[in-house]
Amino acid sequence: MPDDLLDSADKTDLPDVSALLAAAVSGVGGAERPGQVKMAEAVAHAIGSGEHLAVQAGTGTGKSLAYLVPAVRHAVDAGPAGEGHSCVVVSTATIALQRQLIDRDLPRLSDSLTPLLGREPAFAILKGRRNYLCRHRLQTDAPEDPEEILFDAQAVSAAGRQVQRIHEWAETTETGDRDELVPGVSEQAWRSVSVSARECLGAQRCPFGTECFAERARDEAGEADIVVTNHALLAIDALEDFQVLPDHDVAIIDEAHELVDRVTSVATAELSAQAVEITARRCGRLIEDDLADRLKEAGEALQPMLAEMHAGRMDVLPEAVGFSLVSIRDAAYACATALRTNLKGSEDDAERLGAGRAALTSLEEIHDTAVRFLEAFKGDLASRHDVVWLDKPFSEDSRRPTALKVAPLGVGALLRERLFRQRTTVLTSATLSLGGSFEPLARQWGLPPLDAPDEKDVLETDSDKADKQPIKWSGLDVGSPFDHARSGILYIARGLPTPGRDGLPEAYLTELSELIGAAGGRTLGLFSSMRAAKQAAEELRGRFSQPLLCQGEDSTSQLVKRFAEDDATCLFGTLSLWQGVDVPGPSLRLVVIDRIPFPRPDDPLSSARQRAIGARGGNGFMAVAATNAALLLAQGAGRLLRSMTDRGVVAILDPRLATARYGSFLRASLPPFWTTYDSETVKGALRRLDTSD
Structure with a gap:
């Protein structure tokens, strides 16, 4: 049989996604989860049909395997890596998830699936050129940097010590990837040993072209079936006229709730x-x-x-x-x-x-x-x-x-034309459905309404959309393996005063102190501003015996580590803690949110977007401020249950969640905890949990 016919026969004989997923789950020692199976089948259908998919998968679903298995099958089905076939790009918002995919999920998946696929799937990680050490810049030293005139001698000296450490690291690194340099260095120090794509001499001109870390990463990505990257590089690939990512016919965007902010940041x-x-x-x-x-x-x-x-x-x-x-x-x-x-x-x-x-x-x-x-x-x-x-x-x-x-003003038009019209896209996160619907985020992504078209809340419209094929997409919520109603309580402090602009009221501090005392510490305090977090930390230290850490007193990673290692410790902080904390077990029994995290009224971008939508007859407050607040609330509440045995309380001190007209939209965006407005009921539950631990 000719080779091309043999290849064709091999492709049609690949096991289906359900069989591959079962092998992958078995290979990692896991158990089959209905939500994971449902998601994998939906991703496979999207890839096969070309219809975009937004899928919400709660913590514990195993969503990484649910999208990687159909992605790997599709890439292997397309032909041997490096022979001109399109790969699948997986984009994430955080370094932690990139490392999880590259260091853990994909190697284990490859081991499990290679016998069934007939060859070993190849994978690689690709970042922007600035993330890689430049050997030419390192050897010739950076051009005399006039930025140093803006810094004092101590800052320049510190940067010099960091550059020296980079030189020492350069002797041993195999990737030149900045993220492997631990502890990290300042942006000033790193820029002295790296170049942007525009600054690069090019592999042909550079005397170190054959040893270039960035070029090596690009070559490896060009040979891969699965390429892991970040939202920023995905945005650059869409914004620039030159190609940054390898050819790909499928993009899977994990942590998709951060996509709009990351693309906006790149375009700023x-x-x-x-x-x-x-x-x-x-x-x-x-x-x-x-x-x-x-x-x-x-x-x-x-x-x-x-x-x-x-x-x-x-x-x-x-x-x-x-x-x-x-x-x-x-x-x-x-x-x-x-x-x-x-x-x-x-x-x-x-x-x-x-x-x-x-x-x-x-x-x-x-x-x-x-x-x-x-x-x-x-x-x-x-x-x-x-x-x-x-x-x-x-x-x-x-x-x-x-x-x-x-x-x-918005990035929906960019994403619509440069992403959704170019390739099949799967967007996933634990938080995509807000107010019970995918449409609030879909509007920001530039996807059309699923039901009755109404573009009043969309910032851009297609002037020539009548001449184009409509974009088809669907939304799917595969749920969560957690029994939220039995594992967690949502406490809304309806009796507290409405928060003002003059810091935390005394009633909030008293309520917070009593909740922490009932929980025996074990509290993650999520505040809408660093000012509020610091005020709470300063005024509450001394009201109870438990240790209290506040963001800014050490690196965030070290604070989270100390918080996780000591059950009695409390940790207060702001935005990065709302989305970046994963502490399963008895160290976290209480998540407290001081107020609904609306954007500041004077925030330039948010206020302009609200005004633009209002000018079109839409509800700018709901489309922008309430949507962003709902997303953060859902992310913050999601810090509580991180394993099947976790139990606890999410306490929101802002009474507007219960009393304001928009409260129902925000509440519908939260996990389905059992809800109460009674403070004593909550404190009793926390005391029982503390005793049981």
Whole structure:
């Protein structure tokens, strides 16, 4: 039989997804879970039909195997790795999940499935070029970095020690991956030994091209069936005109609840007087002095203007700032033009070429960002696509400069055209259904309504959508193996006062202290601001005997470790703890949330999005503020049950969850705990749990 017919016959003989999943679960010593089976079958159907899928899978479902098994089967069915077939890209939001997939899930899955698939599936991890050590930058040293003028001697010295540690690590690392350098180093230190895609000389020109860590990672990804990456690189692949990720016909987005924020972050740009000055100094030795001085002076002229302005969203561009942006744009263009001319003939001088590419990248970023700011104010408010605001540091001694920032009003149009119309996409998370529906997040992703079309709450619409095939997608909630109603209590403190802006009321502190006392410590306090977390920590220390840790007193990872190791310890903190804590067992019996985590009323991006939706006749508050709050509440409440034996209470001190009109939407977004408004019932339950432990 000819080889091509043999290959075809092998493909059709692959076991179905249910058989492969059973083998995978057995291989890891697990037990079959109905939700996992249902999810795997749905993912396989989506891949086969081309219909996009949003699937919510609660903690403990085993969703990683549920999407990896059909993904591996599809990739193997497409043909041998590295022979031109499309791979499957798996995108995550966190380093922890990337490492879990690469170090644990995929190796074990490969061992279990290879005998059934007929070959060993290949997998790789791929990140942005900045995440890899650059051997050329390491050997030639970074171009003289004018950023050091902004830092004091102690900071520069600390960065120097970190760079030295990077040099020592470079002698042993096999991947050059920044995440393998533990403990980590500052952004300033790392940037001195890494390059962006635009700064890179290219493998052919670089004297270290054959040893390049980033190129090696790209080559491995090109040979893989499954490529694990992050939302940021996925966004860059969609935003840029050049290809970043290998060819892929399926994208699986885990931690999809963070997709919009991560894509928005990648699409956000900023401009400060310091950045312009640094860029002018960086190209100063490579072009004529008068051109570099012109750019430097343009940046200096911007500084006093920004200093006099109030922080916050800008709906109108001040005329003087507009003139300054034009000057910066034109000066950056002139410098870049001269630099390109001066770099001609430098192909054999890698050091000069490297410095030139770094300077040119900075110039192009300054120019393009200035252009974007000027374009952002054209037309009336309803027709604009970007939001501009002035960001100022909270204190005068902050190293963060005053900067103009610009971000897209929404990323749905981008995702719709560059992701959903290009390849089959599966979006999954433990939290996707808000208020009992997938549509609040689907709107933000750019997916059309499932039922009666109503795009009032969508920030962008397709001007030519009538000429395109409709995007088909479905939503599926496979539930959770946890019995929430028997394992957890949701306590809403309906009797407390409505939270204000002047810190935590005394009634909140008293309630919190009594709840912690009843639980015997074992409390994760999730606060809407660091100010509130610190206030609670300072005022409650001394009211009970249990140890109390507060975010900011040590690295977050060390605080979580100490919290998990001592049953009596409490941990207070803000945003990263709402989504980043996984502490099963008796160390966590009580999760307290101080208030509904609505965006700040003066948040530039959130307020602009609400206004834009309202202008279209939609409900901006529900589509933006309430949706974001529901997502965070669900994530925070999800910290309680992390294993089948966990028990405890989620206490929300904000009475608006019970009394406000939007409360039903928020409550419907939470896990189905047994709910009570009675404080004494909850404290009694916590005391019984404490005694049983």
